[in-house]
Amino acid sequence: MNVRPTLANINYAKRSIEMTHRWLKRCCERFDTTQPKYGYGQTLFPIVQGSVYKDLRVRSAEVIASFEREGNAIAPFCW
Numbered sequence: 001m002n003v004r005p006t007l008a009n010i011n012y013a014k015r016s017i018e019m020t021h022r023w024l025k026r027c028c029e030r031f032d033t034t035q036p037k038y039g040y041g042q043t044l045f046p047i048v049q050g051s052v053y054k055d056l057r058v059r060s061a062e063v064i065a066s067f068e069r070e071g072n073a074i075a076p077f078c079w
Contacts, residue, residue: 049075
């Protein structure tokens with residue numbers, strides 16, 4: 001069965017990535033001041049968001065990249 005997912009409208013998607021980027025800032029600050037657990041190094045991979053809107057995904061990727069983490073992830077989207 002091929003079911004098209006419900007798409008977020010652009011205003012909802014904008015608010016969502018802004019919230020995600022605020023969360024990422026807090027998360028990175030905490031991560032960077034916390035000792036690794038279990039004797040192993042840890043890493044944090046931020047996730048690019050933006051639903052199916054190319055301009056939002058590009059903007060999110062730029063913000064995510066500015067945190068200069070070891071790697072980044074890209075959230076999938078479907079049409």
